[in-house]
Amino acid sequence: MTQTLDPALLTEAGTPQQRVDSWLAAFETALADRDVDAAAGLFAVDSFWRDLTAFTWNIKTVEGRDGIADMLTAQLDTTDPSGFHATEPPVEADGVISAWIGFETGVGRGVGHLRLTDEGAWTLLTALQELDGHEESKGVRRPRGAKHGADPNRVTWSEQREIEARELGYTEQPYVVIVGGGQGGIALGARMRQLGVPALVLDSHERPGDQWRGRYKSLCLHDPVWYDHLPYLPFPENWPVFAPKDKIGDWLEMYTKVMEVPYWSSTTCTSAAFDEDAGEWAVHVNRAGERLTLRPKHLVMATGMSGKPNVPAFPGQDVFAGEQHHSSKHPGPDAYVGKKVVVIGANNSAHDICGALWEAGVDVTMVQRSSTHIVKSDSLMDLGLGDLYSERALAAGMTTAKADLTFGSLPYRIMHQFQIPIYDAIRERDKDFYDRLEAAGFRHDWGDDGSGLFMKYLRRGSGYYIDVGAAELVANGDIKLAHGNVRELTERSVILEDGTELPADLVVYATGFGSMNGWVADLIGQDVADKVGKVWGLGSDTTKDPGPWEGEQRNMWKPTQQEALWFHGGNLHQSRHYSLYLALQLKARYEGIPTPVYGLQEVHHLR
DSSP states (O other): OOOOOOTHHHHSSOSHHHHHHHHHHHHHHHHHTTOHHHHHTTEEEEEEEEEESTTTSSEEEEEHHHHHHHHHHHHHHHHOOEEEEESSOOEEETTEEEEEEEEEOSSEEEEEEEEEETTEEEEEEEEEEEETTOOOSOGGGOOOOOOOSOOTTOOOHHHHHHHHHHHBTTTBOOSEEEEOOSHHHHHHHHHHHHHTOOEEEEOSSSSTTHHHHTSOTTOBOSSOGGGOOOSSOOOOTTSOSSOBHHHHHHHHHHHHHHTTOOEEOSEEEEEEEEETTTTEEEEEEEETTEEEEEOOSEEEEOSOSOOSBOOOOOTTTTTOOSEEEEGGGOOOSGGGTTSEEEEEOOSHHHHHHHHHHHHTTOEEEEEEOSOBEEEEHHHIIIIIITTTSSHHHHHTTOOHHHHHHHHHTSOHHHHHHHHHHHHHHHHHHTHHHHHHHHHTTOOBOOOTTSOHHHHHHHHTSOSEEEESSHHHHHHTTSSEEEESOEEEEOSSEEEETTSOEEEOSEEEEOOOBOOTHHHHHHHTOHHHHHHHOOOSOOOOOBTTBOSSOOOSOTTBSSOOSSTTEEEOOSSHHHHHHHHHHHHHHHHHHHTTOOOOOSSOOOOOOOO
C-alpha cells in the first residue's frame, strides 16, 4: 500500500518554484532511499508517468500509484536516478503547476516535465537524452574536421568516406539495418551516424526522396514547416509552410548526403531470418542486381506508419476494361483528362486526388463508404498547432525540442480531454463550412468522442482529411459524391450496393493501408508478424482501435516480442522526435550497456 503525500509539501511551500523544488527534493530522497511507497505516494491518485527510455528502456506509460510503484520496484536499482531539478521557472494556471526538469540516471542524462496539483504529481514525463561517455559529437563536442600539421599518411575526408562506403556491408557488417529510406529511415540513420553506430539504410528507389517524387504531382505536406524539421538540420527560414512533394524529395536527398547517412538505394530486401544462437539477422538483399547477405544485430522496419496498401477485392475487377490502381500508385491527373474517374474512399489521399483531377477538368466522383473527419488547414494551424509549431510559438520562445516534449508530456489516456475543446472551437469557427459540407451529403464526424484529428491519427491513422481545398469542392458539388460500399465492377462502371451505377474509365482505391507488420510477414514470415502483433494504435476501444488499453503506440520505437526487431515511422514530427529514443536504445545495446526492459508490449491483436 503506497503512502500519501503530505499536503504541507504543496500548500505551505509558497511559490510555484518552491513547491516544485520541494516535490523534487522529496521525490529524489524517496528514490535514493529506494522507498518505492514514498515515491509513489508523491503522485495523485489519478496520475500518469510517461517514460521515454530513461527508466524503462521502453516507451511506456504507467498509471496511478500502484502502476508507478510496480515500475519503480522493477527498475529503480538499475536506473539509479538522481539530480532532479527545475530547469526554468515553473508556471501555474488553473491550479496546475507546470515545470521543466532535468535529472541523471546511472547511464545518462534526461529531461522531463512535471504537472503538479494539490494532490501531488498529476503527470510526469521522463525522457533520456544522452548516454554518459557516448554523447553526440555536436556543440562543444563537434569534430575538429581538419588535422593540422604534416602527415605523409593523411587520409582526407572524401577518402575516408570512400573507404566506409566500400567496406560497410561487405568487409564490415552493420550493427543495424534499417529497411525503408523515407524520412523515418533517414532520420534514424542520421541519429545512428551521430552516435557512432554502424548502420545501413536500405531502399528500393533509385535516389533518396524518390518516395515523394513518385507520388501524384499535386501532393504537398499538410503539416506546416515548424512541425516537420528533421534532426540536426532544420528547414531554412524561407522554406514554404507547406512543402511540395518534389521539394521534400530534394531535401531528403540533400540531407542524406550532408548528414553522411550510409544509404543503399536500388536495394530490395528479399528475406530475413533471426538466428537466436548467433544473436544476429541474416538479411538477404538485391543491390542493383548484386545479391548479398547482411548480418546485423538489429533490424528496423522504417516503412512509415502504414503497412502494405489495402486493395479491396470486388466482383468484376477482372472484367473492368478501364484502369484501376491504389492511391499510392496514382500518377496524377494528366492522363485522365476527358475521362470519368471514380475514387473509392474519402480520406486525405482521396480528397487530394479528387481535387487534382477536378483542377485538370476530369469528371470525378468520390465514393464515401464511412464518415470522415474534416478540419480546415488554417484552423488546424491556428487552434491546433499554433502554440507549439508556428511563428507565433517561436516568437514566444518555443523551440522544436520543447514543443516535441510538451506534446509528449501528455499521456494518451487523457490527451483527448485537451483535444476536445480545440475541436469545439474549430466547429464553431467554421460552422458555415461544415453546414455546407453536410448539406452536400458528406458524412462528417468529429471522432468517437469529439476529439478530432490528432486522436484519430494516433488511434487508427485514418478517417480524416486536412482540407486544403478539396473539401470545398465537395461542399459546392464540383466533386461529385456517392455513398456506400461497392457491389461490383462492370466493364465500364462501378456498381454500389444500392444499385447506383457510376461510369468509370479509372477506379482509384483510396482505401488506406494495413498494419506495418504486413511487411514483416512478407520479409520474415507470418509467424514473426503474428508474434509481434498489430503495429500502431493505443487500444482505445474506439473505431478501428480495438482494446484493451495499451497506452502507447503499439510496437513503435521500442522493443517488440521478436528479439532485435524494431519499428520506426510516423509523420515527420514523430520521425524526428522518437528517432532519438530508438537510437539511444540501439546505442546502449551496441555499447553493451544493460537495458532491462519494463513492460514489454503484449500482443492482443495480430493485424
